[in-house]
Amino acid sequence: MSIGNSPEDDRPSARDDQPPIGHVLQQARIAAGLTVDEVSATTRVRVPILQAIEHEDFSRSGGDVYARGHIRMIARAVGLDPDPLVEQYDSEHGGRPAPTPAAPLFEAERIRPEPRRPNWTAAMVAAIVVVVGFVGFTLFSGGDEGGDKGPVAKGPEAERSASSSAGPSKGRTGAPAPVPSDSAIAGAPADKVTVKLTVLKDRSWISAKSATGKQIFDGTLNKGQTKTFQDDRRVDLILGNAGAIELFVNGKKIEDDFRPGQVERVSYTKGDPEAG
Numbered sequence: 001m002s003i004g005n006s007p008e009d010d011r012p013s014a015r016d017d018q019p020p021i022g023h024v025l026q027q028a029r030i031a032a033g034l035t036v037d038e039v040s041a042t043t044r045v046r047v048p049i050l051q052a053i054e055h056e057d058f059s060r061s062g063g064d065v066y067a068r069g070h071i072r073m074i075a076r077a078v079g080l081d082p083d084p085l086v087e088q089y090d091s092e093h094g095g096r097p098a099p100t101p102a103a104p105l106f107e108a109e110r111i112r113p114e115p116r117r118p119n120w121t122a123a124m125v126a127a128i129v130v131v132v133g134f135v136g137f138t139l140f141s142g143g144d145e146g147g148d149k150g151p152v153a154k155g156p157e158a159e160r161s162a163s164s165s166a167g168p169s170k171g172r173t174g175a176p177a178p179v180p181s182d183s184a185i186a187g188a189p190a191d192k193v194t195v196k197l198t199v200l201k202d203r204s205w206i207s208a209k210s211a212t213g214k215q216i217f218d219g220t221l222n223k224g225q226t227k228t229f230q231d232d233r234r235v236d237l238i239l240g241n242a243g244a245i246e247l248f249v250n251g252k253k254i255e256d257d258f259r260p261g262q263v264e265r266v267s268y269t270k271g272d273p274e275a276g
Contacts, residue, residue, distance in 0.1 A: 010161050021071065021092075022056040023087050028078040031052075042075040043263055049059030050074065064093060065207070065218050069095075073240060073263050193270045195235045195246040198226040202260070239264045248275035 029039055029184050036054075040047045052060045055068060061067035068086050075082035197206070199221045208216040211233035221227060223244075239245055242258035249268045258264055 019089055020056045021088055022054045024080070025071075025074050025078060026087065028075075030258065033079050034078060038245040039074060039077050042077045043070075045070050045073060058089075058093075063266055064089075067093075069098065069205065069218070069238065069240075076240070076261060091274050129261075132167075148188060175223055192232055193268055194228065194230045194250055195237065195268055196226065196228045197221075197237075198246045199223050199244055200246050202241060202244045204242070204244050205237040205238075209236045210234070211236075220272050234267055234269050236267045237265070239266065 029036070036047055036050050039045070040050055043050075049060050049070065051065075051173070059066045061070050068089060071085050072082040075085055092119065106276055196206075201223055203220055203222045206227065207218045207222045207229075208214055208229045211232045216229050216235075217227060218230075229237075239258070240263050241258035241260060242262045242264040245258065247254040247256075248273065250273060253272055254273060256264075256266075
C-alpha cells in the first residue's frame with residue numbers, strides 16, 4: 001500500500017480560483033473608464049485607501065466593518081455586485097461575526113429612561129390608604145358594642161374608597177415614559193435626536209453611529225424596511241444609495257436631494273434638523 005496524497009488533494013479549492021478582491025475592483029474600474037480620483041469623488045473613500053484596497057491591503061480601512069462598507073461602495077461605483085465580494089472578504093478574513101439581534105441592539109442604543117426603580121411613593125400611599133380603610137372599617141363595625149354585630153355594609157365602601165384613593169395616587173406619581181417606537185416617531189422627545197429611515201425602492205447599505213462613535217447598525221436594508229436610531233446628542237449616518245431612502249429626523253421629513261446610487265455621510269442633532 002502506498003501512502004501519498006490523493007488526486008483530490010492537488011486540486012485547487014474554490015477559494016484559490018477566486019481572483020483577489022482588489023484586482024477585481026481595479027479591473028472593473030479600468031473597464032468602466034474611471035480614474036481613482038473619480039471613484040474617490042463618487043464614493044467619498046479617500047484616494048490612499050482606494051489604492052491600498054486595489055493592492056489587497058485593507059489595513060487602512062479602519063477595521064472589518066469599514067472595509068466591507070468600502071468594498072460595497074467601490075463595487076457599486078464601478079458597476080459590480082458587491083455581495084459576492086463582501087462574502088469573499090469574510091471568507092478570507094475569518095468570517096463575519098454573528099449578527100446581533102436587531103431588537104436588543106436597537107434597545108441598547110436607543111436612549112431610554114433610567115431603569116425602573118421601585119415606586120416607593122406609590123407603595124406608601126397605597127399602604128396608608130389600606131390602613132385608613134381598615135381603621136374606618138373597624139370603627140364602623142365596632143361603633144355599637146352592645147348591639148348585634150351583623151354583616152357590616154361599610155366594608156365594600158371602604159374598599160371602593162381605597163381603590164379610588166389609590167387611583168389618583170398612581171396618576172400623580174406616574175409611570176416611566178414608554179420607549180419611543182417607530183410608529184410614534186412624530187412624538188420623539190425634544191431632548192434627544194431621533195432618526196427614522198425607510199427604504200422606498202431597491203435597497204441601501206446603512207451605517208449608523210452614536211455621538212460616542214459606538215456602532216448602532218451596519219447592514220443592508222431592502223425595499224420597505226425601516227430602522228429608527230436615537231441618541232442623547234447626535235446620530236452619524238453613512239447612506240449607500242441615498243436616493244432610495246426616506247428620512248425623518250426628530251419627526252420632520254428631510255427634503256435633501258439625494259440621488260440614486262449616491263453615498264451620503266450626514267449627522268443630525270436635537271431640535272429642528274433644518275434650523276440654522
